[in-house]
Amino acid sequence: MYSLLLHGKRRFVDLQKWPSFIVSLNLSRNASSSSASGLKGKNFTVSYLVDSLSFTPKLAESISKKVTFDDKSRPDSVLNLFKSHGFTDSQISTIITAYPLLLTADAEKSIAPKLQLLLSRGASPSELTETISKVPRILSKDRSLTVYYDFVKEVIEADKKSTSTLCLPKRGKQENKIRNISALRELGMPQRMLFPLLISNRPHICGKERFQESLKKVVEMGFDPTTPRFLEALRIVMGMNNETVQEKVSVYKRLGFTAEDILVMFKRFPIFLALSEKKITRSFETMKECGLLEDEELRSVVKMFPQCLGFSEENILNSVETFLGLGFSRDEIAMMVKRLPASIGYAGETVKRKTEFVVKEMSWPLRAVALFPQVLGLSMEKRIVPRCNVIKALISKGLIKSELLPSLSSALVCTDQDFLKRYVRKHDEDEEFVAELMAVFTGEMRTNK
Template sequence: MYGFLCLRQLLPLKHRRTHLGFLQKNGFFIAKSFTSVGSLSESNQKPEEEEKLSFAVSYLVNSCGLSTKSAILASQSHRVLFQSPERPDSVLNLFKENGFSNAQISKIVRIHPLILLSDPEKTLLPKIELLRSIGVSSSELITILSSNPLLFKSNLKKRLIPCYDFLKSVLLVDEKVLKTFKRSPRSFLCDETNTMAPNIALLRQLGAPPSTISLLVINFPSEAFIKHTKFVEAVHQVKEMGFDPMKTVFVLAIRVLLKMSKPKLESRLELYKRWGWSKDMSLAAFKRFPNCMLSSEEKITKTMDFLVNKIGWPSANIAKHPSVISLSLEKRIIPRCYVVQILQAKGLVKNNLAVGTFLLPTERIFLEKFVKRFRDDVPELLNVYQASSFRS
């Protein structure tokens, strides 16, 4: 009953019976112990503020679907206080008119409760219209804003529009800006002056071509717009490793170093060393395919164990085609290796095939080159391939 008693003390005496009777009747207040809001019982708020608080709590529960605890915390922590439903009702109506479900509205309010005090026409609708103007569909807009309601909190003229303008200056067309936004909506919340601009300027200074910069921004915006000091550190490391800024792999390596801590990277290098890769081999593999360092230790161990110990390919051969490490062991590596082993046993392909020649091609090319091509010699080959894929 402690939570109920705390709430009771929030209400002005003359309103307690009316408010509490209404709230109990509608099932809003449940007798629970909310230690995190125990301090409410000691509130020294003025009667007017108490009335606003009690009204806001009941509104958040009744109209927005928040739990009692969430409603109290929102009202107290975020100072969501109001006596009239007019402004919050207009906010909820805007969401409903734009296709948001009750559950999505509740999620938005729970994360950003102060949104209920916004002017829907002046502050919320223009942000929705900005996103629509760059091609965000209604369904995408609802999903993105429900998961990232702080976009509503960000200033339209000082943050959202400058971020959009900067991305447009780098990517040139709205389609690419849209891809970036959908991949990372928070890219519109970045500090354009202190992160976006200096990071891109550094890449340009080093000679990275527009296509390479676009690849980084569109596919990995979280890394592209990370804190500038961290970005500079990663760039310097990549340069010291001998990467060419003119090549795409340069920004891919930057991305890997930004995602991995130094101890984690060292552990990957040590793991590859245990499989026979020298330091030079590991560096060469990293320069060919930086993502080989992002695979988990379990994935690397299982893949290397299968290829080296079960299939018998030299570890050095794999180092020359490190991208195979990222391929699915069950769905791609094992089934294709079974097919190649059968062909080798029958003398139809060379025994010293490099792993990249049959593991890296697309499914269509692999089937054409290693399955359909030998259908007369090994009629059952396709069935073996499909069965091994299924078993894996």
Template sequence: MSTLFYRYLHTISSPPSKSSIITYLTESLGFPKSRAVLFVNRFSSTETNPQSVIHYLKSHGFKNTDIQKWVTESPQILFSDVEKTLKSRIQFFSRFRSRWFRFGNENLIRTLSRCNWVDIKQPATRVYANIKYLEQCGIVGAQLATVIARQPRLLIMGESELKDLVSKVLDMGFTIDSRMLVHALYTVSCLSDQTFKRKSELFQSYGFTKVEFLCMFRKAPGLLRVSESKLKSGIDFFLNTVKLEKQVLLRRPTCLMLSLDERVIPRYKVLNILMSKKVLKKMPRFLSVMWLPEDEFLVKSI
């Protein structure tokens, strides 16, 4: 064989250069060059080949958008060993998915892309230990499947970290037998301590005590997944425009999770128009109107 042929074989079998990896990430996955350079300088080695990783992921149903999101959150995945690391992890989570939760490939992709599990040496041991602990907390069946689909990071947390998270939620007044516990875990796991504190202070700025704030959180754990700007706008609108008593929001904190622009404000305006035209004899209970299905609200407003 010619020297040129041997040179060709060496070229296609040897790991790509850093510059070629950067070009590949920018042209194939659409990453800005600055980010591609950051990934390569931080995680690549002389034996890594992101092309083989991406090819393997695509062969298992991952789309470019899935891979881009995954790499953004866990860039080291690009530089993992397909045979030693990636293959075994995806096979494990595929078996885990079909055995425990039977959710589709799309949810598997989302779960994997949101789990920084590449560096975990024994994922099966960690995952099953955490599931056992969550079940001991009363989170079983559909609730367990839901929280893992929403926050798969719970699967790979260290034992002490997961126990600290549960303890933090229990200290807020939730109980093991409460169906709200799983929703509280999800919410608290999504928030930093600083964010939780800022939202508590936001409610206190409108006259709610810390005890009342936690009471509202226990009634509606999803409340604190609402952005601070939306919470501020909602509290301000209900208290200062609608003139609701603070106790009303304390009893029905879920109203702060409704869309102001799409539901609350339009319906408030409709009711005021109907009152001004004396179509209504008296203003109905506003919060009751807020929870009517759209078609029922339209029928009652005509």
């Protein structure tokens, strides 16, 4: 099946309508009411998470997309239950972040009995809090709760002792999953990746016959078992038969890719092999129709960043239009795509916001962005704005001439440590000024525009 991948050289108003209209109006009113109620619940949830668990507004907002509630009775009872069982504030925060639906559970009828069951089986309070904190979703289980608990505890203890053998008895229907996860652990897969698999029911984790065979192939391809990409590859390999693989390989070959190219792309983005023929060819043709790259250049871009084949046609065309609207020439867009293939799929608003910031507010030339498109992939809040604020502070002091700005790469690509050494600590003869620059860098002090 995967010999083509593994061995490249062998290749891979009418009145009657009024009643309906009235019904539509009522539905619309109900939807509006529901929407308002949902917004109220979301706002309450965010406030609760910030006030009760000290979550950041950003994290609270993210969690409110998964669970909402209108009063604090249930979440309060859940938090109090955990505290009464010895869970620390840090552990509770970790549990709620990973499994926020627990806040809507009935603490006494749903969660408490499970905790009591585990304690009655000999779990110490410290073992209970540590294990549940590692995999809070096991509390969603009923019959298999003890199975998963024992497995997590075994792994935690085994890792503490630096041993590689788990003495786990057969566990009925859960045997396959635990055996497979144990095999992944023996390959060096870390706990942070192993434990979420316990609540997964996907075939590549619960399967039996093809698991070992597929696992061996993924290892032979050189995937690193400590990375999520390993699991992506395993899922793809187990989910496709020989015939399907041959068909996908043929599609890529018709586009001019060699078997070796296909293997390289698979190792960079395993999911690319699961894309439909229509999706593959359409994305490739859309990028080609943009007139930015020649065939060989386009193949090189796809080989470097096969994820671009997953971009929608609309997304690709909108990206090109955004770049053109900002003043980039087609040649400059082509250069950016070759240097940073991911840029062809960036959201228009993101590209526009970052480009206008460095060009209009910081006065770097548009060409600088074309030469260093990586700036479009950097975080505005964590990287671009803090560093640019320091640059502006230095300009205001005359230590950097506005017409002689450092290059974008020099200011933005280096690590924080190198940036501070280059632009802040070099002024350490003036401790007050260095403290001021650090305050600007951390956002404690605003700079004048």
